[in-house]
Amino acid sequence: MRIIIIGGGIIGLSIARVLYKEGFEVIVVERERIGRGASWTAGGMLAPQSEGLEIDEFFDFCIQARDMYKSFVEGIENDTDIKVDYWESGIFCPAYSEEEAQELKKKLEEYRKYGLTGGWLNRNEIEDNYKSLGPEIIGGVLYPDDSQVDNRLLMLALENYIRRKTMVKLYERTTAIGIFQTNGKFQGVKTDKGLLVGDACIIAAGAWSGEIDNIPVFPIKGEMAATDIEPDDIDRVFFGSRAYLIPRKSFTRLVIGATEENVGFKDGNTVKGVLQLLNGLKDTFPHMVERNVQEFWYGYRPGTPDTKPIICEGPYENLYYATGHYRNGILLAPITAKLFLDLFKYKKRSKYFDIFSYKRFEEKENE
Secondary structure: OEEEEEOOOHHHHHHHHHHHHOOOEEEEEEOOOOOOOHHHHOOOEEOOOOOOOOOOHHHHHHHHHHHHHHHHHHHHHHHHOOOOOOEOOOEEEEEOOHHHHHHHHHHHHHHHHOOOOOEEEEHHHHHHHOOOOOOOOOEEEEEOOOEEOOHHHHHHHHHHHHHOOOOEEEEEOOOEEEEEEEOOEEEEEEEOOEEEEOOEEEEOOHHHHHHHOOOOOEEEEEEEEEEOOOOOOOOOEEEOOOOEEEEOOOOOOEEEEOOOEOOOOOOOOOHHHHHHHHHHHHHHOHHHHHOOEEEEEEEEEEEOOOOOOEEEEOOOEOEEEEEOOHHHHHHHHHHHHHHHHHHHHHOOOOOHHHHOOOHHHHHHHOO
16 A cells, blocks of 8 residues: 655654554655754654643643653664654743742642642742742742653654665655545645655645645744753753743753744744743843854744644545644654554544544534
8 A cells, every 4th residue: 555645744754654664655745855844943842731731632642642752762763773862851831920820830730630740849949950040930830741852863863764764755855736636535646746646645744734735734933042051051841931941861952942923934033033032041041141052943833723733534535634733743743653553554543533633623614
């Protein structure tokens, strides 16, 4: 069976990897170079609790994905001999005001009642751990089960794996422009270089998915930065309202994120965005203003109207969607790949294909 995957980011490559392992013929179509889109520009946090997600079926989906991550990265590391620096560091959510503190405590209590871990720490319990701590920080919540991975190392590992497999055909710098179907059944993918014929297709093209087929996926631009870091600057991810700060396990850089704008595919870093990032760093760790800046960059998250993914069958037989993961593409890669492995190998259709169907948006329009 030949399966065409449109999109060479973490979702597309994770699906390609598990399907290849089970003997499927896989074609990956990518508009640029594989692994260099939103998956490369992300932060790598695995943070369903720190994100403050509402407790619902999507939250359960995210928790399942977080629980899968250790074995997911171990499998990739064993396949490639590339360490991806998965780090169960825990994530701390600082409160810069009493109002924020109350909101964080309320969410913490909801998660505890749901059987999850977490705890409130006052300022005096944490400030001696750091060279400096922003004067407005009064405390915060620590979620010990949230974690992170170096997403760039992860993408390098997945890229390495896919490139070494001769039975995975790569079509890079190839733009998918539409789906070819006859009598309601998928036949192939129209590209700027011709038609690719296959038995099934999964659209996993991130923010560009809506340009390939008629689904409500659109770009949400985010700007990011990175600085030098020393091991005693910060010991875990700080996920605050002013910035999130992600120390890499190797302590070779501190990743700072991220702005969020609905401006289409507008390119470039902006003064406004850079100031927001650096001020967020200064407000959290004032001494870090002395560190050298390593990089500024930007990318496009795949947004949807309700910020939840679209993972389901498409309108044509053998056409599927795996897109719209928004802020959680890195986190949701292993569980999204598993859904499609179960579907194609075991003919086991997950309930999530209904929960995350694109049809939910059509139903809202008809209400």
